[in-house]
Amino acid sequence: MNTILLLEDLPEIRAWLKTLVLQVFPQAHVSEAARVHDALELVSAVRFDLALIDLGLPDGSGVDVVARLRETQPEAQSVVVTIHDDDEHLFPALQAGAFGYILKEQARDLIIEQLQRIGSGEPPLSPSIARRVIAYFAAQAKPQAHAMPHVSLTERESEVLLRVAKGFTLPEIGVQLSLSRHTIADYVKQIYRKLNVSSRAEAALEAQRLGLFRR
Amino acid sequence: MPRAFNLAIARLWLLRWLLAPLLSLGALPASAVGIELDRALSVQSDALHFPEDEAAVDVALPDDWAVSRRRAEGPVWYRMRFPSPASIGDDDLLAFYIKRACTNLEVHLNGHRIYSGGRMSEPVTRNCYYPQLVLVPQALLRGGSNVLDVKVVGKPLHSVSARQRSGGLSAVVFGHHAELAPYHDKRLFWSITLPSMVGAAMLVLSLLMLAMGWLNRRESHLTYFGLMALGWAVLSTRLWLREAPVPGEVIEWLVCAIVPLVAACAVLFLLRYAGLVQRAIDMALLVQCAMVPASLALAGPDRVFVLANAWYVLLAAEVLIAAWVYLWFAWRAHRKEFWIMVVLMSLVSLIVVIELAVQHGKLSVRGIHVLHFVVPVTFIAVGLRLMQVYAKALGAAEAGRSTLETRVAEITADIERNFAQLAEMRVEQVTARERKRIAADLHDDLGAKLLTIVHTSESDRISTLAREALEEMRLSVRGLTGKPVRLADALGDWRAEVMSRLGQAGIWAEWTSPAEEPPQTLPARAYVQTTRILREAISNIIKHSGASRCTVTGAVKRSDFVLTIQDNGNGIPMELDGQLDRGHGMASMKHRAKQLQGQCLVESGPGYGTVIRLTLPL
Numbered sequence: 001m002n003t004i005l006l007l008e009d010l011p012e013i014r015a016w017l018k019t020l021v022l023q024v025f026p027q028a029h030v031s032e033a034a035r036v037h038d039a040l041e042l043v044s045a046v047r048f049d050l051a052l053i054d055l056g057l058p059d060g061s062g063v064d065v066v067a068r069l070r071e072t073q074p075e076a077q078s079v080v081v082t083i084h085d086d087d088e089h090l091f092p093a094l095q096a097g098a099f100g101y102i103l104k105e106q107a108r109d110l111i112i113e114q115l116q117r118i119g120s121g122e123p124p125l126s127p128s129i130a131r132r133v134i135a136y137f138a139a140q141a142k143p144q145a146h147a148m149p150h151v152s153l154t155e156r157e158s159e160v161l162l163r164v165a166k167g168f169t170l171p172e173i174g175v176q177l178s179l180s181r182h183t184i185a186d187y188v189k190q191i192y193r194k195l196n197v198s199s200r201a202e203a204a205l206e207a208q209r210l211g212l213f214r215r
Numbered sequence: 216m217p218r219a220f221n222l223a224i225a226r227l228w229l230l231r232w233l234l235a236p237l238l239s240l241g242a243l244p245a246s247a248v249g250i251e252l253d254r255a256l257s258v259q260s261d262a263l264h265f266p267e268d269e270a271a272v273d274v275a276l277p278d279d280w281a282v283s284r285r286r287a288e289g290p291v292w293y294r295m296r297f298p299s300p301a302s303i304g305d306d307d308l309l310a311f312y313i314k315r316a317c318t319n320l321e322v323h324l325n326g327h328r329i330y331s332g333g334r335m336s337e338p339v340t341r342n343c344y345y346p347q348l349v350l351v352p353q354a355l356l357r358g359g360s361n362v363l364d365v366k367v368v369g370k371p372l373h374s375v376s377a378r379q380r381s382g383g384l385s386a387v388v389f390g391h392h393a394e395l396a397p398y399h400d401k402r403l404f405w406s407i408t409l410p411s412m413v414g415a416a417m418l419v420l421s422l423l424m425l426a427m428g429w430l431n432r433r434e435s436h437l438t439y440f441g442l443m444a445l446g447w448a449v450l451s452t453r454l455w456l457r458e459a460p461v462p463g464e465v466i467e468w469l470v471c472a473i474v475p476l477v478a479a480c481a482v483l484f485l486l487r488y489a490g491l492v493q494r495a496i497d498m499a500l501l502v503q504c505a506m507v508p509a510s511l512a513l514a515g516p517d518r519v520f521v522l523a524n525a526w527y528v529l530l531a532a533e534v535l536i537a538a539w540v541y542l543w544f545a546w547r548a549h550r551k552e553f554w555i556m557v558v559l560m561s562l563v564s565l566i567v568v569i570e571l572a573v574q575h576g577k578l579s580v581r582g583i584h585v586l587h588f589v590v591p592v593t594f595i596a597v598g599l600r601l602m603q604v605y606a607k608a609l610g611a612a613e614a615g616r617s618t619l620e621t622r623v624a625e626i627t628a629d630i631e632r633n634f635a636q637l638a639e640m641r642v643e644q645v646t647a648r649e650r651k652r653i654a655a656d657l658h659d660d661l662g663a664k665l666l667t668i669v670h671t672s673e674s675d676r677i678s679t680l681a682r683e684a685l686e687e688m689r690l691s692v693r694g695l696t697g698k699p700v701r702l703a704d705a706l707g708d709w710r711a712e713v714m715s716r717l718g719q720a721g722i723w724a725e726w727t728s729p730a731e732e733p734p735q736t737l738p739a740r741a742y743v744q745t746t747r748i749l750r751e752a753i754s755n756i757i758k759h760s761g762a763s764r765c766t767v768t769g770a771v772k773r774s775d776f777v778l779t780i781q782d783n784g785n786g787i788p789m790e791l792d793g794q795l796d797r798g799h800g801m802a803s804m805k806h807r808a809k810q811l812q813g814q815c816l817v818e819s820g821p822g823y824g825t826v827i828r829l830t831l832p833l
Contacts, residue, residue, distance in 0.1 A: 010663055016670040056659055083662045085689060105669050105685045110719070127707040166703075167710025167726070169718065 001025040001119055005051035006032045007039045007065060008081065009058055013104065017052060017081065020108065024115040025050075036060040043068050048076045050118070053098070055082045055089055063096045070097030070196060079118055087128045094133075095199035099192050100124040122170065122185040123192060130164035133195055140198055151198035153191065160187045248398075249312070249390020250300075252276065252363065255293040259284070264323065265292045265364040277315065280382035281372035281576070289382050290335070290368040296360050297389055308392035309351040312399055314385040316367050317343035318463065323364040324355050335368050337462045343380045344406050344454050348399040350392060363387065370463055374516045376471050376523035378574050407455050410587040414451030417591050420598045421445035427605055436487035439480045440601060444594055446477035454587060464516050471523045472508035478530035479504055485537035489544035524574050531567050538564065552600050559593045566590060654692040661688060686750070691743070700742040702776065702833075703732035706769050709749055713767050720757040722782075728769040735771065735833045744807045745778065745831065748815065751804055752780045752827050760784025762824060771833070775813075778829040787819040804829075 004021055008014040011034070018030055031046060033039040036059050043065065051069055053062040066078045080093045080101035090101055100123035102114050114124060137153050153161070156177075163173045174184045256271035257278065271294065280287050303309070311322065319340045322330035330349040333340025369382020388395060421444030428438030450473050459466055479500040486496065507526050514522050538560045545553045566589050572578035665688065668681035706728045717724035737745070749767075756762050762784030770777050787801070801817055804827070808815035813831035 010667060012667045012671045013663075056655070083658050083666060083685075083689075104666050105682050107682070108670075113719075127711045128704070131704060131707075164711075165707050167707035167714065169711065169714050172714070 001028050001049045003046060003048045003050075004028045004030045005039065005042060005046075005048045005053070005065075005069075005076075006030050007034075007036075007052065007057070007062055008032075008054045009034045020111055020115065021052065024112055024119060034058075036062065036064055039065045040068055043072060047073060051076055051078045052081045052102070053078055053093075055080060055084060055093060063093050066093055066098045067096040070200075077118065079123075087126075087132050090129060091132050091136075094129065094192060095195055097192075097196040099189060120185075121189065122181070123188050125164050125170070125188050125191075127165050127167050130161045133191060134158070134161050134165060136195065137198070140202075151194050151201065153194060157187050157191050157194075160184060161191060248394040249388045250297055252295040252297055252387040252389060255295045255365075255384075257294075258292045259287055259289065260292050261290050262292070264326070265294050265362075265366075276384060276386040278384050280369060281378060285372065287371055287382065289370075290366055291382070291384075293365045293367065293384055295363045295365075295387060297363065298360055299356050299358055303353065303356070305353070307353070309353065309356075310390065310392040310395050311347075311349040311351065311363070312388040312390070312395040313347040313349065313365070314402065315343070316347055316365070316384050317380060317382055318369045319367070320347065320384070321366040322349050323366070324351065325357055325362050326364075327352075327355050329355065333457060335366070338459055339368055339463060341380075341453075341457050341459065341463070341466070345457070346399050346402040346406070348392070348395060351389075363389075370467075373518060373520045374464065374467070376467050376519055378520075378576070380467070381520075406587075410451055410591075411455045413588045413591040414448045414454075417444045417448040417451065417594060420595060421448055424598060424601065427602070431605075434605075436484050437601060437605070439484035439487055440598065443477055443480035443484055444598065446473055446480060447591060447594065449473055450477065451587070451591075464519075467519055467523075468508060468511055471511050471519070471526070474523075475504045475507040475526065475530055478534055481534045482537040485534070485541040489541040490548075491540065491544070524571070527574070528571060531571060534567075535564055552604075555596070555600065559596055563590055563593050650692075657688055657692055687747075699736040699738055702735045702737055702771070705737055705742050705745070706733075709746065709767075709769070712746075713749065713753055713765075716753055716757065717765055722756065722762060723764045725764070725766045726768075727766070729771060733771050735776070737776070737831075737833075741811050741831060744811055745829065748804045748807055748827075748829055749778065749780070756780075756782045756784060756825075760786075760825060774833050776831045776833050778831075780827045780829075781824065783824040786821045786823055786825050787817070 004025065006014060006017055006021065008017060014032055014034065018032065021028065021030055028050075031042050031048070033042055034057075036057050039053070039062075048069070051065070053065050055062045062080065062082075066080070069076045069078050078098045080090060080098045081104055082089065082093075082101060083104050084090065085103050093101070100118065102111055102124070106114075117124070137151075137158075141152060159177065160173055163176065164170070168176070170184050170188070171181060173179075174181050177184070253276045255274055255276055255278070257274045258266050258269045258271045260266045260269060274283060274293075276293075276295075278291075278293070280289070280291075284291070300309075313320065313322075316332065319332040319335055319342045320330075321328065321332070321335060329352060330347075332342045332345075332347060365384060365387070367382060367384050370380065372378065372381040375381050421441045424437050424441030424444060426441075428434060428436075428441055431437060450470065453466065453470055482500060483497065486493070510526075511519060511522055542553070542557060542560065544550075545556060550556075569578065662685060665681045665685040669678050669685065672678040672681065710726050710728065714724055714726060753765075756765055760782050762782035765780070765782045768777075768779040768781075770779075805815045805817075808829055808831070811831050813829065816828045816830075817825065818828070819825040
């Protein structure tokens with residue numbers, strides 16, 4: 001984690017987040033931005049390993065930055081840092097390519113722990129997000145829903161999602177499935193990736209359909 | 216069809232029964248009960264008494280002027296001689312019965328005027344259809360031969376439109392009044408009383424039909440039928456109206472003027488009833504109605520009979536053709552009344568033909584003119600049928616209307632329901648949008664400020680309070696967004712939070728919930744409040760209890776949801792109860808449970824840990 005993007009409009013919070021980030025990744029170079037426009041400029045100029053992105057910004061939504069990063073820098077890991085804990089706000093960001101989210105008001109040590117986990121490749125996944133993901137892929141699997149081949153989850157991935165939805169923590173699921181912590185984390189990452197791939201394909205199809213419609 | 220046929224047969228039978236007394240009239244003449252005087256000396260003269268000095272001609276009675284004196288203008292004197300009856304009691308009432316004397320008569324016995332039918336000069340009293348019963352004053356009778364003189368005023372055939380009204384005298388029957396009276400009464404009934412009753416019935420029928428036609432402008436055949444019946448009722452006055460303020464010629468002319476109107480109405484009725492509307496025919500009939508009286512007026516009083524009967528033949532032909540047209544359409548349309556109408560119209564046609572034959576002297580029918588009431592009776596039958604159809608149509612329309620009303624009511628209810636649903640949806644939409652706006656505002660404004668306080672405050676306490684305030688705010692916002700939460704999902708959320716928090720705090724945690732996913736849902740508010748209570752309880756355990764183990768159990772018991780949080784910590788010292796929890800504490804937990812119609816029980820004792828049992832109705 002050498003280069004980190006920090007997009008946050010509130011200066012105090014941005015400063016506070018920066019101290020946390022630097023505490024977890026002392027070697028990192030943190031680029032700060034307060035607006036979507038500035039962040040997009042940075043994305044086109046700098047390669048990032050990690051991006052902490054706020055959603056509600058004065059000139060738009062952080063989701064756009066997540067999407068741009070996903071497109072131009074697929075290796076970069078976007079994490080949504082937000083005050084909204086409801087999946088109606090979070091899900092679009094996850095579809096755009098974010099790997100999990102951090103709630104801003106959490107205690108300092110909790111955020112540090114989450115950042116550490118993200119750094120070690122363990123993205124967070126809440127039960128309500130898991131349920132949404134399940135519902136999303138269930139809708140995708142309907143034969144008449146889309147003309148193109150859809151992205152589907154493996155049995156293991158579905159299993160992990162189901163257990164998360166029931167309120168089991170990732171370490172608990174690892175024990176239940178006799179899998180290492182790492183493997184479970186990989187499943188979660190894979191789920192996030194598939195969510196993004198599927199939703200991008202869906203968006204493309206939708207755009208195509210609109211284009212046809214306009215013609 | 217057989218039913219209609221039976222009905223027709225029944226009506227025929229009825230007709231025969233009606234006609235029976237007429238036939239018997241001819242079969243049993245009044246002469247059977249008295250002396251029939253069937254020959255007379257006749258002199259055409261307007262003298263006050265029988266002109267003895269003029270040459271008299273011996274004629275047979277009945278003397279029909281149309282036959283015996285074709286151009287006679289009258290008046291004509293008749294002289295009959297008859298012997299006195301062999302034995303007459305002083306109390307015996309004797310009479311002359313004169314079946315027909317047209318137009319009017321005066322009776323003299325042995326030189327004395329004993330009876331007058333009314334005015335003998337224009338306007339002459341019209342007695343053609345009235346039988347006469349003349350009482351004989353016994354004192355005037357002589358022992359041997361008696362002389363009966365009868366003066367008749369009348370019209371020659373050529374100046375009347377019907378043979379029945381041309382001048383003439385029937386045979387005179389002399390006998391006991393008591394024996395002759397029944398014959399007189401019977402004939403009076405059949406030729407005057409019954410036709411006038413039928414005429415009155417026709418009038419009522421016509422008014423009814425006109426009213427029906429007026430109410431249903433589209434059913435114009437009803438109106439035409441009404442007019443036809445009205446015309447017939449007016450025509451029937453010629454039978455019983457004796458004293459008219461106008462001369463006989465005018466009466467004849469009026470009758471001739473009304474007949475084409477009746478015929479036109481009959482034709483129009485039949486065509487309209489068949490569903491035919493031809494403006495040309497309407498016009499032609501109208502012209503004809505004007506032409507008939509005009510032609511009669513132009514031709515003068517000497518050609519009334521010829522001209523009128525020529526017209527009558529034409530009119531009868533028109534009606535007959537219209538009847539055929541109607542029957543043809545009725546047959547094609549499979550109308551129910553087809554057979555009845557066939558019978559009725561055949562009957563009317565037959566009678567009209569007979570009547571025309573009589574008028575033209577081709578046929579001689581003694582007795583009563585069946586036309587006068589058989590035709591009205593058929594009219595009434597047709598009228599009844601029309602009313603039946605009308606009533607049925609009315610019933611059908613009423614039924615249709617009520618069906619329509621029901622349908623309209625249903626559709627209205629549907630529309631109202633849909634409208635209510637739409638309004639509800641609209642309200643829901645607006646509410647949801649407003650909730651989202653409020654939620655976004657709270658997050659952006661209040662949330663950002665609280666967040667700043669959380670992360671910049673020097674004081675831990677202030678930071679904690681701000682964080683709690685932020686959590687409260689978020690839960691409130693979620694409560695606002697209102698969707699019910701599945702109990703299974705809620706249990707998942709709670710489990711994740713409880714296990715994660717207790718795990719981080721290093722407290723051994725156990726979670727128990729139903730193996731099967733419970734199907735119930737929690738209202739949003741209940742979910743939010745329960746989350747708060749649980750969060751509060753877990754915070755207390757982490758911060759204050761010093762517990763090393765914690766068991767959380769979620770269970771559905773009958774219609775209640777029971778959440779039990781048990782720890783093995785220090786318990787809550789009684790004297791500190793309520794102060795242990797900063798912020799809301801136990802009291803607020805209980806208050807929240809109460810708001811949800813549930814309860815929150817706290818059991819605690821030093822060294823025994825704490826059990827919090829939350830019960831909520833589902």
